[in-house]
Amino acid sequence: MTKAQQGKVPALRLEGITKEFVGKVKANDNINLSVDHGQILSVLGENGSGKTTLMNIIAGIYFPDHGHIYIDGEEVVMRSPKDALRHNIGMIHQHFKLIDIFSATENIVLGLDEKGRLDMKQCVNRVKEIATQYGFEIDPEKKIYEMSVSEKQTVEIIKVLYRGADILILDEPTAVLTPQETEKLFNILRKMRDDGKAIIIITHKLHEVLSLSDRVTVLCKGRNVGTVTTAETNETELTEFMVGKKVMLNINRTMPRDPKPRLLVKNLSCKDVEGLEVLKDISFTVNSGEIFGIAGVAGSGQRELLEGIAGLQKCEGEVVYLDPKTGEAKDLQKKTPLQIQELGVRLSFVPEDRLGMGLVGNMSIVDNVMLRSYNKGKGIFLHRSAPTELADKIIKELEVVTPGKSTPVRRLSGGNVQKVLVGREIAASPTVLMTAYPVRGLDINASYTIYNLLNKQKEGGTAVVFVGEDLDVLLELCDRILVLCSGKVTGIVDARTTTKAELGRLMTQNTNDKDGASDGQG
Amino acid sequence: MAKVEHKVKEPLIHIVKRSRITIWKAWLIRIAAVALALVVSGIVAYLVTSENPLRIYAVIIDGTFGTSRRFWGMLQNLAMLLCVSLGVTPAFRMRFWNIGAEGQVLIGGLACAACMILFGDKLPNAVLILVMIIASLAAGAIWAFIPAFFRANWNTNETLFTLMMNYIAIQLVSFFTYKWSVPKGSGQIGVINRTTHAGWLPVIAGKNHLLNIIIVLVLTLVLYVYLWYSRQGYEIAVVGESENTARYIGLSVKKVILRTMLISGAVCGLTGLLLVAGTDHTISRETAAGRGFTAIMVAWLAKFNPLVMLLTSFLIAFLEKGSTEISTTFGLNESFSDIITGIIIFFIIGSEFFIQYQLKFREKEEK
Numbered sequence: 001m002t003k004a005q006q007g008k009v010p011a012l013r014l015e016g017i018t019k020e021f022v023g024k025v026k027a028n029d030n031i032n033l034s035v036d037h038g039q040i041l042s043v044l045g046e047n048g049s050g051k052t053t054l055m056n057i058i059a060g061i062y063f064p065d066h067g068h069i070y071i072d073g074e075e076v077v078m079r080s081p082k083d084a085l086r087h088n089i090g091m092i093h094q095h096f097k098l099i100d101i102f103s104a105t106e107n108i109v110l111g112l113d114e115k116g117r118l119d120m121k122q123c124v125n126r127v128k129e130i131a132t133q134y135g136f137e138i139d140p141e142k143k144i145y146e147m148s149v150s151e152k153q154t155v156e157i158i159k160v161l162y163r164g165a166d167i168l169i170l171d172e173p174t175a176v177l178t179p180q181e182t183e184k185l186f187n188i189l190r191k192m193r194d195d196g197k198a199i200i201i202i203t204h205k206l207h208e209v210l211s212l213s214d215r216v217t218v219l220c221k222g223r224n225v226g227t228v229t230t231a232e233t234n235e236t237e238l239t240e241f242m243v244g245k246k247v248m249l250n251i252n253r254t255m256p257r258d259p260k261p262r263l264l265v266k267n268l269s270c271k272d273v274e275g276l277e278v279l280k281d282i283s284f285t286v287n288s289g290e291i292f293g294i295a296g297v298a299g300s301g302q303r304e305l306l307e308g309i310a311g312l313q314k315c316e317g318e319v320v321y322l323d324p325k326t327g328e329a330k331d332l333q334k335k336t337p338l339q340i341q342e343l344g345v346r347l348s349f350v351p352e353d354r355l356g357m358g359l360v361g362n363m364s365i366v367d368n369v370m371l372r373s374y375n376k377g378k379g380i381f382l383h384r385s386a387p388t389e390l391a392d393k394i395i396k397e398l399e400v401v402t403p404g405k406s407t408p409v410r411r412l413s414g415g416n417v418q419k420v421l422v423g424r425e426i427a428a429s430p431t432v433l434m435t436a437y438p439v440r441g442l443d444i445n446a447s448y449t450i451y452n453l454l455n456k457q458k459e460g461g462t463a464v465v466f467v468g469e470d471l472d473v474l475l476e477l478c479d480r481i482l483v484l485c486s487g488k489v490t491g492i493v494d495a496r497t498t499t500k501a502e503l504g505r506l507m508t509q510n511t512n513d514k515d516g517a518s519d520g521q522g
Numbered sequence: 523m524a525k526v527e528h529k530v531k532e533p534l535i536h537i538v539k540r541s542r543i544t545i546w547k548a549w550l551i552r553i554a555a556v557a558l559a560l561v562v563s564g565i566v567a568y569l570v571t572s573e574n575p576l577r578i579y580a581v582i583i584d585g586t587f588g589t590s591r592r593f594w595g596m597l598q599n600l601a602m603l604l605c606v607s608l609g610v611t612p613a614f615r616m617r618f619w620n621i622g623a624e625g626q627v628l629i630g631g632l633a634c635a636a637c638m639i640l641f642g643d644k645l646p647n648a649v650l651i652l653v654m655i656i657a658s659l660a661a662g663a664i665w666a667f668i669p670a671f672f673r674a675n676w677n678t679n680e681t682l683f684t685l686m687m688n689y690i691a692i693q694l695v696s697f698f699t700y701k702w703s704v705p706k707g708s709g710q711i712g713v714i715n716r717t718t719h720a721g722w723l724p725v726i727a728g729k730n731h732l733l734n735i736i737i738v739l740v741l742t743l744v745l746y747v748y749l750w751y752s753r754q755g756y757e758i759a760v761v762g763e764s765e766n767t768a769r770y771i772g773l774s775v776k777k778v779i780l781r782t783m784l785i786s787g788a789v790c791g792l793t794g795l796l797l798v799a800g801t802d803h804t805i806s807r808e809t810a811a812g813r814g815f816t817a818i819m820v821a822w823l824a825k826f827n828p829l830v831m832l833l834t835s836f837l838i839a840f841l842e843k844g845s846t847e848i849s850t851t852f853g854l855n856e857s858f859s860d861i862i863t864g865i866i867i868f869f870i871i872g873s874e875f876f877i878q879y880q881l882k883f884r885e886k887e888e889k
Contacts, residue, residue, distance in 0.1 A: 312769055338772030347768070357770045360763040371760070371771050380752050 009073040009094045010034040011198035012058070012089070012167050016066035019053055027053040027224040028064070035167070036214075040189060040199045042230075044242055045219035046297070046469070051202045054219070055169050059091035060084035071167075078120075087167075090160025094171045096152045100145040113486060130161050134191045137184075149274060150181040157188075160181040167198045174208060175299060176276075186212050203295045204242075206235045206508045220244045235505070243471055243504040251451050251476040254459060259287035261322055262463035263309070263432050269318035270304050270487075278304045279315065280487045286432070286463045288324060291454060293478030293495060294467040296507055301487035302467045303352055306434050310349045311337045321345050324431055324461070348430035350422055352437050352467075354414075358421045361410030365402065366391045368409050369424050394423035398449060415446030422453060433457050434465040439473070451477055471500050485509050538882050548877045555873030559866040566865065571852045580850060582862075585847025586840050598731040600839035601738040602797060606810075607815035607824075607831050608738075608745050613666075613784045614818075615749060615826045617762040619676035622669065622684025625691030625813025626662040626787045628807075630794025632695050633661035635805040638714045638721035638798075639702055650721050654799055660711075662791020663784045665691065670783030674776040688814070695807050713803050723800035734800045741789070746828040758782050790814070823870060841866055 013034040020026045027050045035041040039341040045051045056062045058069070060078040063477055068075055071087050078084050082391040084091070098107050109123045129141045138154050140518070145232045153173060158385050160168060170189075174182045189199055191213065203209060209216055210230060217227045218241040226241050263286040270279035280299045286292045294302055307313035311332065319332040323344070330343050359368045370387035377383050391405040398419040402412055409417055422438060435454065454477070474481055478495040483506035490506045557835045564575030571578070586596045606623050615619035637654040647652065669683035704712045715721060726732050749755040761768045768775050793813075798805050820838055824830035845859030852858075 133534055310770075311772075337770065338774075341772060351770065353766070356764060357766040360760055360767050362763055363759065365755070367759075370756075373766070374753055374756055380754070380858055382751055382756055 008036060010070075010225075011037045011039075011072060012200075013018065013070040013073075014054075014058070015068045015070070017054065017064050017069070018056060019050075019062060019064050028057070031067075031219070031224045033217050033224060033227070035198045036201055037166070037196045037198050038193055039215065040193050040201060040213045042216045043200060043219060044204060044206075044209055044216055044238060046204065046242060046471075049219040049242075051219055051220040052171060055171055055200070055202060056228040058084070058089060058169060058389065059166075060089070062124060075124060085163055085165070088165050089167045089169065090163060090165030091169045092153070092156045092160060092171065094173075094174060094175065096156055098144045098152060098155060101143060103141050104141050104147075104151075104158075105140040107134065107144060107155055108162050109185065114165070126162065128160060130158055134161075134188050134195070142247055149176045150178075150185075152166065153177070153185070162392060165197075167200070168192065169200045169202075170237035171202045172204075172400070173201065174205065176320050178276075178501065182208070203207075204508060206238055209238065210235070218242055235508075236501075239504040239508060240501055243500045246475075246500050247472045249472055249476050250447075251473070252455055253476060253479075254455070256287065256317075256479055257459070257461070259289050260324070261285050262288045262324065263465075264318070264319040264320040264322070265309065266320070268308055268315050268319065270301075270307070270308055270313060270315040272304070278487045282317070282484075282487075282489055284482055284492060286490065286494045288431070288463050289458055289461050290479040291458050291464040291466050291477055293481035294484060295469075295471065295472045295474050295481050295503055296484035298469070300484040300507075302436065302484060304487075305484070306349065306351070306436055306465070306467065309334050309434065311340050318518045321347070321432070346428060346431045348425035348428050348433045350418075350425050350433075350435040350438055352440075354417050354421055355410060358425075359409050362408050364406040364408055364418055365395070365400075368406050368420060369394065369427075372424065372428060390424075390427055394427070395422060398423050398453075414441040415443060418442060419449065422450060426453060426457060430457070430462055432463045434467075436467040437469060438466070440469070447473075471503050474503070475500060483507055537879050540878060540880050543877060549778060551876050552870070552873050555869045556866070557878075559869035562869070563862045563865045566861065567848065569720050570854065570858065573852065581848050581851050582841075582844030585844040590766075592843065593708075594729065594731060596839050596843050597735055598801065599738070599842065600835050601731070601735045601799070601818060602793060603816060603839055604742065604831055604835040605738045605793040605796060606790060606813045607835055608741055608819040608828060609662075609786055609793060610817050611745065611786075611815075611821050611826050611828060611831070612749065612758060612789075613786040614821055615762050616779065616782050617760045618673070618783065618786075619681045620666065620669075620684050620783070620786055621681060621815070621818060622666065622687045623790045623817055624810045624812070625684070625688035626665045626693040626790035627794045627797070627810040627814055628695050629665045630658040630662035630791025631798040631805050631809050632691070632698060632794070633657040633690065633723075633791070634795045634798045635702075635711070635714060636698070639711075642715045642718065642720040647720055651723070651799070654721055654795060658791045659788040660791070660793035662789070662794060663787040665755075666783040666787025667780065670780050674779045692807055695805060695809070699806055710806065711804050714804075714805075721799055721802060723796070731801065733798045737792075737796065741792075742828045742832060745789075749826075749828065754778075754781070781804075819867065819871075837870075838863075 015032055017028050017031045018026060019028040031054060043051050043054070053062060057064050060081045060083050063079060069078065070076070074315050076087055077387050078087070082102040099110070102110070105120065108127055109118070123141045127138070130136070131138050134371070136154050136158060138151065138158065144152060144155070153176070173185060177185060193199055201213065213230050215229055216233065216238065218225050218238065220242060221244065223243065234439050266283050268279055269277065272278045282305060294300055294305070304313055308315035309332065314331070318331065321330045321332050323330060330345060332340055332345065335343070355361045360371070366384060366388050369391045370382070370384065373387070374382060388405065394400060395402060395405060400412070400416045400419045402416060409420055412420070418438060422435070425433065438450050442450065445459060454464050454466065466478055475495055475498070480492060481495050481498065481503065482492045483490050483503060485507055490509045493502065560579065564578060567573065567578045568575050568584060576588055585592065587593055593768055606627055609626065610620050611621050634654045634657060637650065637657050641653060665687055669678070669680050669687060672678040673680045692876050700709050702711055703709050723733055749758065757778050760771070760773060761775055765775050768778070794809070797809050802809060816838060819830055820835045823834040841863045845862040846856070848854065848862065849856055849859045
């Protein structure tokens with residue numbers, strides 16, 4: 001069918017789109033992309049490859065630094081989502097923007113500035129019309145708070161169709177859906193395509209790309225690394241495109257000295273608030289003196305796994321800590337962080353959400369350094385002298401750039417915030433150190449500072465868990481890497497012998513795909 | 523590659539969050555706001571009264587500093603307002619929006635009045651006062667504990683809950699003022715233990731309200747130390763800033779909420795005691811006189827710092843006295859004093875915006 005479209009003007013064409021955020025690398029670097037009417041284009045890429053930024057530019061949320069946007073061959077300037085809507089572009093965000101106590105129809109017509117009285121009955125009919133046209137299942141009068149996730153998504157899609165959208169952008173629409181719901185959604189999208197709509201879908205699930213889209217554009221580190229016709233490609237080629245070429249980082253790595261099991265996780269499972277299983281039957285062992293990497297696309301269960309071990313998330317299964325001195329096995333499951341501490345387990349945790357969980361943004365460096373230890377010692381008063389010394393030490397040794405130790409941490413830059421957090425967690429001389437995305441948003445120098453700190457901990461015999469997103473870093477820093485995909489372990493590999501492509505394959509492996517799964521274990 | 527033409531001009535004024543501001547600059551903005559407020563209220567007063575604005579300012583100052591009696595009256599008002607503000611502060615630092623101080627004060631006062639009426643002639647005075655103190659603190663604490671308990675366990679909305687507890691307290695006071703009214707059926711309690719003075723807080727150094735003022739001053743210091751230098755105060759701040767962080771360090775959010783609200787309520791209950799046993803020697807629905815709500819403003823303006831609250835409660839107490847004085851001097855009704863107070867507070871609160879944000883004007887386009 002793409003043949004039939006040839007010679008026509010693309011519905012949407014981007015030319016040389018570049019967007020740079022202050023103090024960061026280019027999120028989008030000279031990106032070209034186009035999609036025709038009656039076509040589904042997949043945009044594929046790892047986390048931080050610039051997919052969402054690009055989509056936000058198309059939807060008028062961001063303004064590009066350079067580049068041109070053409071709709072039906074005409075150049076347009078989009079300053080706001082309203083402009084995008086005027087050009088019939090509709091975006092369905094990953095996180096729904098709906099009002100809970102309103103009905104589906106009320107949400108759909110909200111914000112439309114039509115003159116005259118609002119005729120709800122007519123609106124409801126129009127919604128029903130759209131639903132039958134494409135095969136949506138929706139009750140227009142149902143309130144949002146009574147809806148399931150997939151119903152809410154339906155409302156979001158109808159919302160943009162109601163506004164006459166011709167070009168639809170869906171940001172990871174299947175992340176929240178069950179396989180059955182996904183299949184339903186795909187059928188609807190196919191119907192829309194046949195109706196002449198141009199559809200862009202962002203995803204990192206390869207099998208979905210292959211089953212749904214007509215063309216695939218792959219982004220890597222903000223650049224467009226290739227656009228291929230789906231029929232002419234396969235999973236292997238796409239994976240190679242996605243992970244890119246191996247980059248040498250020259251991170252120091254020593255062989256683990258005298259590794260002994262330190263942390264055992266057996267059959268750990270966990271459900272989120274919606275009742276979806278986010279962790280399924282996870283088992284692994286972390287040894288002392290090694291850096292144990294965890295890879296996976298975002299939201300594969302990394303956060304739940306670490307929080308489950310740290311006692312912040314209710315899980316089913318076993319978490320056992322083996323004391324390095326006595327060899328005694330201590331059960332950490334169903335314990336609060338405080339109880340774990342009282343057991344004499346020195347478990348440090350650098351969470352992903354630095355200012356929302358690991359630190360208190362409005363408090364000074366000293367008060368933040370004190371967070372873990374304020375309750376030690378006697379009396380009802382705080383003892384700020386030891387934390388003050390520690391704060392001085394962290395600032396000096398990790399070269400934290402700050403006006404002073406009484407500066408609130410939210411005023412520090414990302415790298416310095418992270419140094420304070422990691423410095424505090426390491427100061428507790430942990431036997432297990434868990435870190436989630438510890439170098440996210442950090443510049444090269446700060447990143448290497450963190451790598452060195454982790455390596456020092458490893459050499460001191462600590463069991464280090466490193467959740468990362470950059471495969472190059474994982475491959476060079478870690479000793480072993482566990483790969484998560486949709487809450488399941490798809491493999492535990494030796495970081496010294498595995499390849500980037502292998503990791504990429506494990507990360508995007510469809511868990512329903514039996515062949516792939518047995519392949520991965522082989 | 524050609525640059526995209528920005529066909530649309532950027533807005534004339536940008537509102538930008540300030541990353542930091544020096545203390546003196548912040549105070550300069552505040553002082554400027556007060557000055558501006560005085561000018562505006564002077565203009566309004568002039569339009570209404572046709573009096574010389576300077577004379578109006580003089581009357582405001584005279585309202586507080588004119589006579590020693592007025593000055594002590596202002597101090598007493600200040601102390602009571604400050605005491606309630608201290609009460610709401612621990613809760614607010616925890617981001618627990620306790621707007622039930624009014625009810626907590628009333629119920630504390632009611633407990634105190636009940637002890638005075640029921641045990642006035644049965645207990646020795648020292649024992650009676652001890653019983654009153656315990657009863658008032660406990661009553662206030664319980665009144666605050668109930669919404670805290672529901673919030674901690676079922677995440678109910680504490681704002682609505684504490685607000686509704688106010689109405690219950692007011693109705694309870696109505697009921698008991700009728701039940702204990704003197705003479706029977708008048709609906710007023712009148713001065714309790716008029717002849718025996720049983721349960722009245724002692725007068726020291728011949729000054730009627732000096733004891734109240736001293737108690738509140740001491741309490742201010744105690745609360746400051748508690749919030750800034752104790753472990754529990756630190757826990758309150760952590761829970762207030764981020765419950766996730768509190769969970770992360772293994773702190774029981776529930777425990778902190780309950781404990782803090784007990785303290786918050788007890789301080790409000792104490793205010794009830796000071797009002798009933800130390801000031802009015804009676805109780806009515808108007809005993810709290812809206813202080814539970816004004817206190818929120820006092821606490822907020824001071825950014826929940828008890829020492830700064832000395833200043834903000836002075837400001838409010840001073841303005842109230844001053845604007846009442848304007849109304850009487852120029853024969854205006856009381857609403858006028860509210861207008862003046864409103865203008866001044868509007869400017870003070872508005873100044874916080876300019877401390878947090880700055881306005882940036884569009885720079886001239888480069889050619």
